[in-house]
Amino acid sequence: EIVLTQSPGTLSLSPGERATLSCRASQSVSSSYLAWYQQKPGQAPRLLIYGASSRATGIPDRFSGSGSGTDFTLTISRLEPEDFAVYYCQQYDGSALLTFGPGTKVDIK
């Protein structure tokens, strides 16, 4: 089973600042099978990035994804008030398992 580790656990930043979130896999993940989600309190998660770097429909271009192999990054170029949330990475191993990382909480400094 591929285990995803996200860092940091919590990121405290101010609006307008840049956020860099890391997702590391225990073994290589196909870039096609790496996604990022945003979840706000009391809401279902929302797909932000698929295929490691493609933005989902309606996602602002301040969100970007990068990486390959075992190291992936979600970057929010300039934080807006509505971006303070929990972010999860997720992988599919191509056979029978999907797993999520434990999440990174981005909160207001």
Place this chain on the structure above:
Amino acid sequence: EVQLVESGGGLVQPGGSLRLSCAASGFIFTNYGMNWVRQAPGKGLEWVSYISINSGTIYYADSVKGRFTISRDNAKNSLYLQMNSLRAEDTAIYYCVRGIPSMDVWGKGTTVTVSS
């Protein structure tokens, strides 16, 4: 509007059973594989199960294998999760979710509480 609406959650005793349903609308249901994903109170996301378009491919997380059964009825645009031998650790919000390898449409979820 693309929509997934879950139902069937509730309070059940340990060892009991529950059947969740998900009604899909606004898209061609038979074009998509479907998932159940759960979230325990205050915890992260846990993928539970996946079913392919024609039900020919089914996956389960190890934590539910042998206890949960996923199914779909394409004529009714519906997804199901039969949950047996429920445990306290199955307490969670259960989301119906479209797609693989990424999941692009999520329902609002239905809450399952396993407690005596």
